[in-house]
Amino acid sequence: MTFNMLIAILAAAISTGTPILFVALGEIIAEKSGVQNLGLEGMMLVGAVTGFIVGASSLNLFMAILAAALGGGVLALLHSYVTITLKANQVVSGLALTIFGTGLSGYLGKPYVGMPAPVKFDSVAIPFLSEIPVVGPVFFNHNVLVYFSYALVFLLWFFVYRTNFGLNLRATGENPGAADSLGVNVFALRYVYTIFGGMLAGVGGAYLSLASAPSWVENMSGGRGWIAIALVIFAIWNPARAIFGAYLFGGVEALGYRLQAIGVTASPFILNMMPYLLTIGVLILVTISSRTKHIGEPESLGIPYDREER
Amino acid sequence: MDVKKERKTKIVFEKRLQVPTWINLVVPIVSVFFALVFSGIFLKLTGQSPLTVYLAMYRSAFGSAYGFSETLVKAIPLMLTSFGVAIAFKMVIWNIGAEGQLLLGALASTGIALAFPDLPRILLIMMMIAAAMIAGGLWALIPGFAKAQWNVNEVITSLMLNYVAINVVDYFVYGPWKDTAGFGFPQTATFSQNAWLPTWGTTRIHFGLIIALVISILLYIVLNRTRWGYEVKVIGESRNVARYSGMSIKKNILLVMLLSGALAGMGGMLEVSGVVHKLDPHLSIGLGYSAIIVAWLSRLNPFVIVIVSMLFGGLINGGFSIQMFGIPAATATMLQGAILFFVLGGDIFARYRIKMIK
Numbered sequence: 237m238t239f240n241m242l243i244a245i246l247a248a249a250i251s252t253g254t255p256i257l258f259v260a261l262g263e264i265i266a267e268k269s270g271v272q273n274l275g276l277e278g279m280m281l282v283g284a285v286t287g288f289i290v291g292a293s294s295l296n297l298f299m300a301i302l303a304a305a306l307g308g309g310v311l312a313l314l315h316s317y318v319t320i321t322l323k324a325n326q327v328v329s330g331l332a333l334t335i336f337g338t339g340l341s342g343y344l345g346k347p348y349v350g351m352p353a354p355v356k357f358d359s360v361a362i363p364f365l366s367e368i369p370v371v372g373p374v375f376f377n378h379n380v381l382v383y384f385s386y387a388l389v390f391l392l393w394f395f396v397y398r399t400n401f402g403l404n405l406r407a408t409g410e411n412p413g414a415a416d417s418l419g420v421n422v423f424a425l426r427y428v429y430t431i432f433g434g435m436l437a438g439v440g441g442a443y444l445s446l447a448s449a450p451s452w453v454e455n456m457s458g459g460r461g462w463i464a465i466a467l468v469i470f471a472i473w474n475p476a477r478a479i480f481g482a483y484l485f486g487g488v489e490a491l492g493y494r495l496q497a498i499g500v501t502a503s504p505f506i507l508n509m510m511p512y513l514l515t516i517g518v519l520i521l522v523t524i525s526s527r528t529k530h531i532g533e534p535e536s537l538g539i540p541y542d543r544e545e546r
Numbered sequence: 547m548d549v550k551k552e553r554k555t556k557i558v559f560e561k562r563l564q565v566p567t568w569i570n571l572v573v574p575i576v577s578v579f580f581a582l583v584f585s586g587i588f589l590k591l592t593g594q595s596p597l598t599v600y601l602a603m604y605r606s607a608f609g610s611a612y613g614f615s616e617t618l619v620k621a622i623p624l625m626l627t628s629f630g631v632a633i634a635f636k637m638v639i640w641n642i643g644a645e646g647q648l649l650l651g652a653l654a655s656t657g658i659a660l661a662f663p664d665l666p667r668i669l670l671i672m673m674m675i676a677a678a679m680i681a682g683g684l685w686a687l688i689p690g691f692a693k694a695q696w697n698v699n700e701v702i703t704s705l706m707l708n709y710v711a712i713n714v715v716d717y718f719v720y721g722p723w724k725d726t727a728g729f730g731f732p733q734t735a736t737f738s739q740n741a742w743l744p745t746w747g748t749t750r751i752h753f754g755l756i757i758a759l760v761i762s763i764l765l766y767i768v769l770n771r772t773r774w775g776y777e778v779k780v781i782g783e784s785r786n787v788a789r790y791s792g793m794s795i796k797k798n799i800l801l802v803m804l805l806s807g808a809l810a811g812m813g814g815m816l817e818v819s820g821v822v823h824k825l826d827p828h829l830s831i832g833l834g835y836s837a838i839i840v841a842w843l844s845r846l847n848p849f850v851i852v853i854v855s856m857l858f859g860g861l862i863n864g865g866f867s868i869q870m871f872g873i874p875a876a877t878a879t880m881l882q883g884a885i886l887f888f889v890l891g892g893d894i895f896a897r898y899r900i901k902m903i904k
Contacts, residue, residue: 331835512710544561
């Protein structure tokens with residue numbers, strides 16, 4: 237393997253990992269508030285299709301991303317209403333959301349199947365930074381969404397651990413009863429952060445349909461929404477750690493394509509399995525290692541807050 | 547959020563001490579109605595007439611003897627995956643991997659059918675069923691073991707294995723098992739007739755329907771009339787109570803996953819042996835995911851699952867046939883998701899009484 241090829245794979249790990257990163261970051265924030273949303277896959281698909289449709293009709297990438305975020309956000313609003321207000325089971329609601337989103341995106345996207353995206357995110361090399369050896373081509377020769385994700389990781393980490401808002405967010409997920417008695421509006425915060433999570437899932441989906449493979453293909457997320465959920469656990473609910481996990485998964489996926497391209501004789505089906513097997517393996521390892529340390533998972537994750545039962 | 551302050555009418559949720567039986571019937575029906583309205587909005591927005599679409603679906607699923615027979619054909623494997631999902635859910639083990647377990651069952655029984663084409667019919671079919679149950683059960687045991695041993699989130703592991711299973715099936719039908727006389731299509735050769743389940747008259751309804759009905763009775767007895775069924779129920783309601791009374795949670799997680807996967811695996815066998823008579827990549831049509839909805843909607847009751855599977859079989863069947871009018875089959879998936887959503891939301895009326903206070 238040549239040096240240039242290694243650089244190319246590292247760069248590909250980032251661009252392939254970024255959609256999962258967006259989705260995982262959103263889910264981290266939602267779960268920090270105590271709401272688990274297993275509907276990521278559905279929200280990604282709806283984001284991918286709305287982003288594609290609005291991009292194709294407005295020819296404006298900004299509008300496309302906005303629409304994708306809106307699409308994901310509206311689905312997350314449904315999840316919020318059912319789980320926060322109606323206090324229904326979060327696992328089942330998330331599954332319902334994934335099934336609904338898969339169907340809705342397939343329905344909406346049907347006329348667009350096979351059509352190349354008229355507008356798409358192209359790589360923009362950042363002047364000077366992209367000329368640094370190794371670092372430049374790996375980190376600074378990507379599309380705008382990748383740069384946005386760098387900033388987002390830092391902003392979310394800062395928000396969660398260094399601001400009062402972040403303190404309230406964490407309190408809501410750890411001990412909603414105590415947060416409530418201190419005047420934090422638990423219900424409102426859970427709504428806001430769950431919807432925010434859905435918006436990022438939508439953006440992650442649009443990354444697929446407007447940057448990775450600029451087109452709409454039914455079910456194009458291919459399980460990335462679920463991988464993102466595993467990634468949240470891997471990141472022990474810390475936005476800063478999510479970036480490593482996302483690039484690791486991106487790297488494995490990218491490696492699969494490269495190996496096929498240079499004619500490695502492994503079956504493509506075995507290579508296709510790798511990200512999913514990796515997810516299972518990593519999840520098992522992380523669960524075993526964090527079991528004794530008791531870290532990361534918000535105390536009230538998955539439990540609807542009921543004032544009468546605090 | 548708190549716009550409504552004092553002096554206005556306030557809506558209060560009051561917990562019900564007992565759930566009246568009529569509510570368990572009314573809530574799902576009303577929920578399905580709202581799901582139809584909700585999905586209808588999307589149909590309307592894209593220029594379709596919801597009523598026309600629904601009527602077309604209904605007609606092709608239930609409007610004729612042929613249509614209904616095809617609906618039953620779709621319902622058979624769905625019953626099996628739903629039984630499997632329901633047992634796991636009963637113990638609050640989220641087995642989302644019925645899709646993959648079904649595929650592995652289909653794969654294993656295909657292997658038997660291709661290897662022993664000349665065995666007597668009954669023997670061959672029994673062997674195919676056994677192979678399918680073992681393969682599906684073992685596939686489900688992977689997330690089951692990780693859950694029992696290390697408490698690894700089974701939602702993700704069982705779901706990830708669905709994608710792995712699809713690739714395993716693809717590997718075989720594109721590779722070693724590809725029919726050399728199949729004009730390049732990725733599929734196995736057609737099984738010898740000894741591996742076909744008997745069908746009823748001229749329809750495609752096969753013996754699997756009888757098997758599914760028998761299993762529903764057995765399952766009801768196991769869950770409601772045996773000690774083990776009682777353990778599953780107690781563990782599902784409270785892990786702590788179960789632990790204090792000396793029940794082994796680990797052992798039961800393994801058993802439940804094994805059985806859950808075995809049933810889904812058998813569903814895969816029934817489909818290849820009863821309907822398609824070969825293995826191809828189109829076997830994965832989301833029956834494992836629909837099973838989640840069917841099981842939840844049926845409140846995990848095996849008899850209700852049989853009925854609801856027929857309705858969902860109709861939904862899937864109707865979804866395929868509306869493609870003729872240029873309406874995507876995804877419409878049926880959308881409806882299924884919406885139904886689960888509204889049923890879940892509607893459950894609040896079962897758990898709470900809603901009052902207006904002045």
